[in-house]
Amino acid sequence: MTLLEPTPAGPGLAPKLGRKRDHTRDPEILDAALDVLAETGYDGMTIDMVAAKAKAGKATLYRRWDSKADLVLDAVACMKPVETDFSKLPNTGTLRGDLLAMIKTPNVQDAEKKLKIMAGIVSMISRYPDLAEAASAAMVEPRAAANRFLMQRSKDRGEMRADADIEALSMISASMVSYRVLMLRKTATREFLVNLIDQVVLPAAGIARG
């Protein structure tokens, strides 16, 4: 689970005395960190908050991660991404059907949490490139890849116009949801998302209203 501060134990020859570290707590601590991050942002987040929310001691956290920055980086990197197995993505026969299936409630709630985390991190991006990399890999890239897949399939079946720029089209929804939530401070209602598909994505893809 923990990717970047895995086990300080060297490879092979350390017999290891004493009580063992309870690694089942790692994900709990990382989840607590993500919660606090989403609520307060990176700078507002304190290690004590995370420890309290995880019902752990501060020393326990510092035994596992070297610094606040390391903890956050690991929490973001270990975050569960959206479906990365394309064969499990919706396959309704139309792009509209697939996109509608992608905005089921749990998916949207997951995205909103990730947006809050992103909001708490954006100001760090220029200072910690590693963090930006991890956030991109965990939150933005998987979603973009899923959209690219659905759109390529649509193009292959001749539904989408042949000269459509999938690279650009696949970013529309994520971009506009982010902007709406972060800049306009409105919620991404289902109504908004459906309208986005029907009024922007599908027309831009050259798919007439059905």
Next chain:
Amino acid sequence: MTLLEPTPAGPGLAPKLGRKRDHTRDPEILDAALDVLAETGYDGMTIDMVAAKAKAGKATLYRRWDSKADLVLDAVACMKPVETDFSKLPNTGTLRGDLLAMIKTPNVQDAEKKLKIMAGIVSMISRYPDLAEAASAAMVEPRAAANRFLMQRSKDRGEMRADADIEALSMISASMVSYRVLMLRKTATREFLVNLIDQVVLPAAGIARG
């Protein structure tokens, strides 16, 4: 210029003794604050940095604004917005021409600076609703209004499809530029912007390639 901490002097009857406050320094200080904000984000920004960049004393800043939060709020609120006089917006006869005219270099650089400021502020917006309001009024709303105007004119002349959702379409470019810069950490090149217009905005508006 200063909107929110204008003059502590009461209305009318304060004869005012002593050296007068040099209000020509206000915009210089606010500009310095915006620079630091864009570079370091709200939490990374210190009053000493702003004072140093403005070549002013810390006490001078606190004589004019009650707190760091007030200073930032005022700096954002006093920021020069994009053209708010619609009659001065481009008017080329086609939506494509107008949109291309909107992405001249100075406009784009101004937008990038504003994006960096936005990035330094987003994590605050849940904590300081006033700041969010000011940022929206200074940075997002004027741009959206300009786009709505250009698009409504295009629709009126029968260029854009009659059932197009201007509210949604006018947010496409700002959304996708923000996402690209803040989340994907790529620059908004002219090539990207032109492609955005030709591959997303115009097709979504039902305007065929010329």
Next chain:
DNA sequence: CATATACGAAACTCAACAGTTTCGGATATC
């Protein structure tokens, strides 16, 4: 059962920073 490490809790150190005060000098009113 001796030793070594993990645990949560809490006390501790140290640096950064918001906000205040003080200073010597400049500029305004009366």
Next chain:
DNA sequence: GATATCCGAAACTGTTGAGTTTCGTATATG
């Protein structure tokens, strides 16, 4: 020219929070 306020510079205060250490206890190896 007396007084009041401004200025920039710098010293000062108080709080917050990252990171460390200590303590009593739990759990592992040998």
